[in-house]
Amino acid sequence: MVDASRGLPIAGADVRASEPVLETATGSDGEFVLRGLLPGTRTLRLSALGYFDRTVRVEARNGHTTTVRVELRPDPLALDGIHAVGVPSSTADATVRVIDRDRIRETDAADLAELLEGVSGVTVTRRGGPGAPTTVSIRGSSADEVLALVDGVPMNSLLTGKADLSTIALAGVERVVVAPGAESARYGPRALAGVVLVETRTSNGPGMEAATGIGAWGQRRVDGTLSGDIWMDGETRVGGFLSTQWKTARGDFSFPLPAVRGGGEARRRNADHSSLSVRGSAELDRPSLGLNFRIQALDASRGMPGPTAQPSPRARQDQQRVGGVVTAEGGEGPLDWRLSGDLQQQSATYWDPDPPVGAPYDERVEVDALGLRGSVGARLAGLRLDGGVELRGYGVGSTMLGAGAPDGHRTAGIWVAADWSRRVGDDLFLSVAPGLRLDWSSLLDGLLASPEVSASLSGRRFAAHLSVGNAFSPPSLADQFFQEGVLASPNPNLEPEHLRGDVEGTVELRDAKVGPATLGLRISTFRSDVDGMILWMPDHRFVWQPDNFDVDRRGWEAEANLRLPDDRARARLSVSHARVEYAGQVLDGQVAYRPAFTVDARFSGRIGPV
Known part of the structure; x- marks a missing residue:
């Protein structure tokens, strides 16, 4: 804990956690250690003489160490002017990538898709210019094999199974976590290749922010946030937070015309977008x-x-989404619990009165979703036990689905997990975490089991992780029931995609000193073969339709980060290799649209006093 204006440590500050009740104080160097926090996102209350009491949220994991930097800005004339910022600088799980609020602000990314473009192992696919629909894949997966959750609510389309991350604005986002690998044991369907967890911001005391930006092709953006404590009485606090983002772009970039359209150069038309998010x-x-x-x-x-060969200058898409989430959590002694419920309504319209091919169309999709989730946990010495249940129901109506398509969908999942951790050195912890989830779907037969077991060895400077698990991803309604068209047909007999025996290993070196700089290294390897990956192929009649194909998926990732003191300069290099090949006798080679190698290099610096 430091004084933000001078960078000096604050000694004797009080640090408290409420679940369970824990308390400590900062030393003369401003540092503190708080042990025994329950796993999950926890709230710490910090107070020091001459500063307002502040709260920060941190991610606690059994057997791991999370570092938090807190800056307090003193105001000798008015104590209510203090501002505190808590920054979880790293995560102890070597497989997980965490992007905190400070890093989000530094990137100046407009949406979640843009933010994830630099994450190792993640491939971002944008179908057009700024604001175009954007999906992600992890380690050569399909986009519908990555689950995206915002405050625990799935953002994947019920129709396509994919999550359009360009619609998730970052002005109201506190933290983003990317967990690659088989995650169905914890998060259920679609977490076959990984999960993207988004935690939105809550009140952290009074404050207001505003930002604006402009870019090429008519890009404009305005962000605003407002935060405050509505009421405080002793240890009880009521706070509120509001964020909004408006963005627009023309998207009218120039491009070479294909020979079939006469050659030369043209400017992209009908590529504009605008959105308002609150x-x-x-x-x-x-x-x-x-x-x-x-x-x-x-x-x-x-x-x-x-496409450039057949442009559609009048085709449009409108999308609306509204929803809410209520969460209650608490605990007493070794027990804790959490309950949440969410309600979502989504609608989209697609129309073109004069398409280049085919008849005019006006298609609509409407989805209503209700979710309930509850969990309970207990801590017994070095053992953590958790269990929970999740229920979800969907109602869907769409003119794009053919006869026989269901008008609703229900799912249920129950899960149990354990996490045993033990200190094996002065600054080294061993953790073993088995888990199992059973899922039922009204569109599938029987129960689907997703077991997983992982082991981690973690210290302040070093971490190693090994996991083995199963996961699955159900077929989408669009692949099964869309209206049959010319040379395209649905497949109602599709089976779920299964990931059996996913094996992943990661070794990480943290904060190694290289002269005045600090170096971090991470190397991961994985084998994630998929039984029944859903891919589109033409049949003997040259009619395209989705089908299940066995695929071998394996590879490695390497990442290096170098930063100078006070973050005056940062450099990052990541290299990923994902071999995604057909496993059958008829087809071989790399699956289309899965890059075998990806390389990302970034550098940033600051000029002037820090």
Whole structure:
């Protein structure tokens, strides 16, 4: 804990956690160690003479160490002017990538897709210019094999199974976690290749932010946030937070015309987009109880310009989304619990009165979703036990689905997990974590089991991780039931994609000193063969349709980070190799649209006083 204006440590500051009740104080160097936190996102209360009491949220993991840097800005004239920022600088799980609020602000990314472009092993696919629909794959997966959760609510389309991350604005996002590998044991369907977890911001004391930006092709953006404590009484606090983002772009970049259209150069038409996103939250914090209510709304419109050989200058898409999440959590002694419920409504319209090929169309999709989730946990010495249940129901109506398509979908999942950790050195912890989840779906037969077991060895400077697990991803409604077209047909007999025996290993070196600089290294390897990956192929009639294909998927990732003191300069290099090949006798070679190698190099620096 340091004084933000001078960078000097704050000694004797009080640090408290409420679940369970733990307390410590900073030493003369401003540092503190708080042991025994329950796993998950936890709230720390910090107070020091001459500063307001502040709260920060940190990610706690059994057997691991999380570093938090807190800056307090003194105001000798008015104590209510203090501002505290808590920064979780690293995560102890070597497989997980965490992007905190400070890093989000530094990147100046407009949406979640843009933020993830530099994450090792993640491939971002944008179908057009700024604001175009954007999906991600992890380690050569399909986009519908990556689960995206915002405050625990799935963002994947019920129709396609994919999550359009360009619609998730970052003004109201506190933290993003990317967990690659088989994650169905914890998060259920679609977490076959990994999961993207988004935690939105809540009140952290009074504050207001505003930002604007401009870019090429008519890009403009305005962000704003407002935060404050509504009411405080002793250890009880009621706070609120509001964020909004408006962005637009023309997307009218120039491109070479194909020979079939006469050659030369043209400017992209009907590639504009605009969106307005609003997020808000209200929370009640007490020592043994926390209540949180979050709402979000999106209104977006964009053109669908089509391919350059057959442009569609009048095709449009409108999308609306509104929803809310209520969460209650608490604990007493070794027990803790968490309950949440969410309600979502999504609609989209696609139309073109004069398409280049075929008849005019006006298609609509409407989805209503309700989710309930509950969990309970217990801590017994070095053992952590957790269990929970998740229920979800969907109602869907779409003119794009053919006869026989269901008008609803219900799922249920139950899971148990354990985490045993033990100190094996002065600054070294061993953790073993088995887990199992059973899922049922009204569109699938029987129960689907997703077991997993992992082992981690973690210290302040070193971490190693090994995991083995299963995962699955169900077929999408669009692949099974879309309206049959010319040379394209659905496949109602599709089976779920299964990942059996996913093996992943990671070794990480943290904060190694190289002269005045600090170096971090991470190397991962994986084998993630997929039984029944859903891919589109033409049959003997040259009619395209989705089908299940066995695929061998394996590879490695290497990442190096170098930074100078006070983050005056940063350099990052990551290299990923994902071999995604057909496993059958008929087809061989790399699956289309899966790059075998990806390389990302970045450098940033600051000029002037820090």
